[in-house]
Amino acid sequence: MIAALAKDRVIGTGHGGIPWRLPRDSRHFREYTQGHHMLLGRKTFEEMGGWFTTQTPIVLTRREDYEAEGAVVAHTVSAAIAIAGKAGEEELVVSGGASVYREALPYADELVLTLVDAEVEGEARFPDYEAAGDWEEVSREEIAKDEENEYDMVFLTLQRKR
Numbered sequence: 001m002i003a004a005l006a007k008d009r010v011i012g013t014g015h016g017g018i019p020w021r022l023p024r025d026s027r028h029f030r031e032y033t034q035g036h037h038m039l040l041g042r043k044t045f046e047e048m049g050g051w052f053t054t055q056t057p058i059v060l061t062r063r064e065d066y067e068a069e070g071a072v073v074a075h076t077v078s079a080a081i082a083i084a085g086k087a088g089e090e091e092l093v094v095s096g097g098a099s100v101y102r103e104a105l106p107y108a109d110e111l112v113l114t115l116v117d118a119e120v121e122g123e124a125r126f127p128d129y130e131a132a133g134d135w136e137e138v139s140r141e142e143i144a145k146d147e148e149n150e151y152d153m154v155f156l157t158l159q160r161k162r
């Protein structure tokens with residue numbers, strides 16, 4: 001799973017949009033997902049219209065008749081994992097939003113988190129991953145804010161301890 005979290009694990013306003021401007025993180029997200037299948041909730045997928053280049057979006061929805069150009073539709077997380085597996089992927093990159101992170105966390109082996117040093121108002125939250133398993137930190141990179149990136153951030157990779 002890949003996500004950017006502000007303090008209190010806020011990931012978004014809850015009514016469309018992410019409340020910060022961090023092009024360094026946007027680049028990190030694009031590079032990580034390049035060429036891969038991504039799992040997205042229907043709301044996040046629609047928010048990201050036009051963003052996909054080499055990525056294959058799998059859209060999670062309960063709507064039986066949902067169709068989206070350039071995307072594959074799935075109705076469960078396990079179905080999405082199977083679709084990515086059949087396409088030869090070794091991992092499915094779960095890319096939000098809040099409800100999809102919640103659904104997919106029990107399946108997740110690795111968390112690629114950007115911890116954003118910001119207190120922001122938002123209703124969408126990443127689940128309490130620390131309470132949901134034991135994680136080992138495998139990499140950490142600290143990035144200071146600058147004229148383009150308005151907050152300090154940490155790129156953190158955690159792997160589930162088995």
Ligand SMILES: NC(=O)c1ccc[n+]([C@@H]2O[C@H](COP(=O)([O-])OP(=O)(O)OC[C@H]3O[C@@H](n4cnc5c(N)ncnc54)[C@H](OP(=O)(O)O)[C@@H]3O)[C@@H](O)[C@H]2O)c1
Pocket residue numbers: 002003004005010011012013014015016017018040041042043044045047060061062063074075076095096097098099100101103124
């Ligand atoms: N900071 C970050 O890294 C990051 C990343 C991504 C998103 N976000 C933010 O997250 C927020 C959106 O999160 P959200 O929770 O409101 O929406 P979401 O997870 O993007 O989409 C919710 C939709 O996904 C479908 N869905 C969810 N669980 C399902 C299940 N178990 N089975 C089948 N379909 C399911 C449903 O679609 P239907 O209604 O079509 O049935 C549901 O309405 C936005 O603010 C966005 O900007 C932040």
